Amino acid sequence: MSSPNDIQGQYRGTRGELFPLAIGVALLTLVTFGIYRFWGKTRIRKYIWSSTVGDGDAFEYTGTGLEKFLGFLVAIVALAIYLGIVQMLLFFAGLNYSFDPDTPQGMLALTGILYLNIFALVPLVFYAMYRARRYKMARTRWRGVRFGMEKGAWGFSARSIGYGLLTVLTLGALFPLANFKLEKYMADRSYFGDARFEQNGKWTALYGAAKHLFIGLAVLVGGVAIGGASQSESLMGIAGAVGYIWLMVGFVYYRVHAFRYMAANRTLGGEITFTATPTTGEVIKIYIIGTLVMGAVIAVFAAIGGALFAAMMSMAPMGNIGLVGVFAVVLYVIVLVLLGAMALVFITQPTIAHFITTFTVHNADALNDIRQRASETGVDAEGFADALDIGGAI
Amino acid sequence: MLEADGSFFDGSSAAKHKVTLRLDEARGILTFDGEALEQPEEWPLPELRLLRDQPEGGWLTFALHIEGEDETMHHEARLSCRDGAMNAALRHAAPNLTRRDIHKGTGLRVLTKISIAVVAILAMIFVILPAMATSLAYIMPREREVQFGRAVINQMHWFLAGDFETDLTCTNEAGLAALAKMQSRLTEGPDMEYDLDIKVLDHEMVNAFAAPGGQIVIVRGLLDKATSADAVAGVLAHEIGHVENRDATIGALRSAGSAGLLSMVLGDFSGGTLAVIVAEHLISTSYTREAEIRADDFALDALHEADVSSEGLATFFDYILEQEGEGPAVPAYLNTHPPSKARAGKSRAHAATQPDTSSVLSEAEWADLKSICD
Numbered sequence: 001m002s003s004p005n006d007i008q009g010q011y012r013g014t015r016g017e018l019f020p021l022a023i024g025v026a027l028l029t030l031v032t033f034g035i036y037r038f039w040g041k042t043r044i045r046k047y048i049w050s051s052t053v054g055d056g057d058a059f060e061y062t063g064t065g066l067e068k069f070l071g072f073l074v075a076i077v078a079l080a081i082y083l084g085i086v087q088m089l090l091f092f093a094g095l096n097y098s099f100d101p102d103t104p105q106g107m108l109a110l111t112g113i114l115y116l117n118i119f120a121l122v123p124l125v126f127y128a129m130y131r132a133r134r135y136k137m138a139r140t141r142w143r144g145v146r147f148g149m150e151k152g153a154w155g156f157s158a159r160s161i162g163y164g165l166l167t168v169l170t171l172g173a174l175f176p177l178a179n180f181k182l183e184k185y186m187a188d189r190s191y192f193g194d195a196r197f198e199q200n201g202k203w204t205a206l207y208g209a210a211k212h213l214f215i216g217l218a219v220l221v222g223g224v225a226i227g228g229a230s231q232s233e234s235l236m237g238i239a240g241a242v243g244y245i246w247l248m249v250g251f252v253y254y255r256v257h258a259f260r261y262m263a264a265n266r267t268l269g270g271e272i273t274f275t276a277t278p279t280t281g282e283v284i285k286i287y288i289i290g291t292l293v294m295g296a297v298i299a300v301f302a303a304i305g306g307a308l309f310a311a312m313m314s315m316a317p318m319g320n321i322g323l324v325g326v327f328a329v330v331l332y333v334i335v336l337v338l339l340g341a342m343a344l345v346f347i348t349q350p351t352i353a354h355f356i357t358t359f360t361v362h363n364a365d366a367l368n369d370i371r372q373r374a375s376e377t378g379v380d381a382e383g384f385a386d387a388l389d390i391g392g393a394i
Numbered sequence: 395m396l397e398a399d400g401s402f403f404d405g406s407s408a409a410k411h412k413v414t415l416r417l418d419e420a421r422g423i424l425t426f427d428g429e430a431l432e433q434p435e436e437w438p439l440p441e442l443r444l445l446r447d448q449p450e451g452g453w454l455t456f457a458l459h460i461e462g463e464d465e466t467m468h469h470e471a472r473l474s475c476r477d478g479a480m481n482a483a484l485r486h487a488a489p490n491l492t493r494r495d496i497h498k499g500t501g502l503r504v505l506t507k508i509s510i511a512v513v514a515i516l517a518m519i520f521v522i523l524p525a526m527a528t529s530l531a532y533i534m535p536r537e538r539e540v541q542f543g544r545a546v547i548n549q550m551h552w553f554l555a556g557d558f559e560t561d562l563t564c565t566n567e568a569g570l571a572a573l574a575k576m577q578s579r580l581t582e583g584p585d586m587e588y589d590l591d592i593k594v595l596d597h598e599m600v601n602a603f604a605a606p607g608g609q610i611v612i613v614r615g616l617l618d619k620a621t622s623a624d625a626v627a628g629v630l631a632h633e634i635g636h637v638e639n640r641d642a643t644i645g646a647l648r649s650a651g652s653a654g655l656l657s658m659v660l661g662d663f664s665g666g667t668l669a670v671i672v673a674e675h676l677i678s679t680s681y682t683r684e685a686e687i688r689a690d691d692f693a694l695d696a697l698h699e700a701d702v703s704s705e706g707l708a709t710f711f712d713y714i715l716e717q718e719g720e721g722p723a724v725p726a727y728l729n730t731h732p733p734s735k736a737r738a739g740k741s742r743a744h745a746a747t748q749p750d751t752s753s754v755l756s757e758a759e760w761a762d763l764k765s766i767c768d
């Protein structure tokens with residue numbers, strides 16, 4: 001399988017380096033009332049990107065905290081204007097529906113109508129997701145050459161809403177179609193230098209990856225329904241638990257196997273191909289170990305905190321309640337900062353490392369012919385994603 | 395001269411060049427040469443930069459500083475080396491290896507953008523949204539406004555009663571007759587756009603409010619504390635002013651617009667929810683201040699035409715002012731109608747200009763009104 005013309009992904013990041021970085025970033029974010037988070041996220045990305053290595057050459061993340069901050073400002077103003085106007089108009093439209101204000105049902109209907117407001121943000125959420133991915137691509141380089149992505153955020157937003165509705169209407173049965181088409185939309189607009197990525201394959205092939213999702217759902221719904229019909233609480237409980245766990249594992253299985261399929265059917269510049277072999281078991285193992293470690297650390301802190309708390313309460317006269325409150329807040333903040341950093345170090349980083357180290361690029365000689373692409377200036381970074389708080393850990 | 399192997403990417407293609415690095419400290423340059431290079435590259439050490447936040451203990455990637463459009467302020471070419479001795483020597487010899495380069499004029503650019511953002515958001519909150527809310531309030535169909543007002547009143551009613559069943563509406567016939575008389579005296583003069591629907595709710599709270607669509611609620615506590623029928627008439631005339639100015643509808647529309655905006659702007663920072671509540675309160679106070687003044691003016695006009703002295707309203711303001719600063723027992727009326735010496739003074743000054751006045755209700759009617767909930 002492996003030939004000299006292949007490049008196997010490697011990951012060089014370590015817990016010992018990422019953990020202090022994550023803690024430092026979290027503390028700075030805290031004392032700057034959140035302003036530092038743009039710079040913080042940039043630093044974490046720089047570390048993870050430069051830990052990602054192919055053929056000895058590290059990736060590079062060239063985004064800056066400042067452009068993220070400025071992009072956030074632009075987005076927040078645009079969103080504020082949009083939200084202010086649209087939500088007022090929706091509220092006005094909602095009030096123009098007829099309802100009976102003298103019954104609780106009528107009031108509930110009014111509340112429901114007014115909550116339709118949140119749908120004002122849906123197109124923007126998908127728009128922001130595409131923009132964020134495009135920004136990350138534009139700010140990623142390997143072997144000195146930029147990745148990039150064409151414009152197309154509104155097209156993505158429209159398709160996301162369409163496929164999303166289709167998925168909802170078919171009760172999730174067409175979920176693989178939506179997933180495949182949206183991934184293909186993004187992949188086909190992606191570049192490394194002047195070479196374009198192309199997503200091939202068929203959406204129906206993703207049903208294989210999704211099988212455990214459907215089985216888990218069937219166990220959950222079927223078991224609970226049968227248990228409910230035969231009035232057996234134990235059957236309902238067992239079916240609920242088994243179905244839920246099956247569903248959770250099914251999600252990981254789907255993510256892993258969909259990734260494999262999409263990678264195997266993707267090409268770069270028409271001649272470079274990929275193989276990805278992450279495994280469900282490894283990802284679940286990372287989650288379990290990570291959760292256990294985090295749980296243990298939190299338990300230790302809770303024990304120490306509880307003991308100190310009890311000691312302070314017994315010694316402190318009533319006037320010192322304020323001091324105890326401050327102590328509790330400090331402890332809470334420490335735990336919050338620790339949890340964030342540990343999730344990054346024990347779950348996010350190992351998962352990324354697993355996906356990278358099981359990733360192979362074939363026909364790597366063809367990389368030598370790829371030319372640089374022009375730099376992207378005047379981007380609003382991923383301000384919309386930051387303003388809407390989507391995008392996750394990194 | 396220290397030598398080591400490395401990889402070089404020229405920034406114009408993804409082709410990888412194997413090179414040999416030589417550190418020439420005497421000339422202050424790092425030179426490297428390889429088969430594929432036409433001539434040896436020379437990088438001045440002061441311009442050499444190490445990319446930030448790389449993992450230690452392996453390859454390190456370097457770049458060359460340039461002034462330009464590139465977001466990194468580096469030349470597109472990259473050089474990487476995993477020779478420990480060379481990397482250590484470079485850290486020592488290159489003076490600006492970890493310097494953070496910033497484009498010229500960045501500070502001004504950032505300040506400008508922040509100012510524009512602040513101005514845009516303030517304009518939105520204080521100019522555009524209120525103007526929009528006012529326009530929308532005037533095109534809203536009357537029956538929808540009344541329907542919305544009913545919903546608001548019901549919510550207040552449920553809040554005071556504590557459940558959905560209890561009806562707090564006061565129905566004493568003599569009291570209602572007195573209330574109707576007060577209403578007709580106050581509305582004889584001005585041109586009224588709305589049909590009023592005034593009721594008294596049986597609760598100890600000292601409060602009165604105008605809901606959208608001409609609906610006014612007086613809470614019994616206000617009748618208990620008022621020193622005269624004229625004081626109640628003054629408060630009622632003020633609330634009628636709110637009705638005629640559509641203040642409740644405008645306020646609801648305005649806050650529907652600004653709520654989402656504020657949580658967008660402030661929600662992202664620590665303690666965001668609290669900040670949103672405080673900000674919304676500050677904005678609505680600043681906005682209601684104008685509305686209060688206009689409602690006061692309406693009340694004084696209405697009292698004038700009805701030949702009811704505005705001294706009663708002034709004494710009511712005095713009473714509310716006295717209660718201020720007495721802690722949690724402050725009447726609820728205070729929250730929605732910030733009283734001031736200025737407002738009391740204005741009412742008193744107006745009273746001095748009224749030639750002949752008569753009390754809005756007779757002593758007997760006033761007693762009936764006070765017992766409307768019995």
Ligand SMILES: [Zn+2]
Binds near residue numbers: 636685686689
């Ligand atoms: Zn008022």
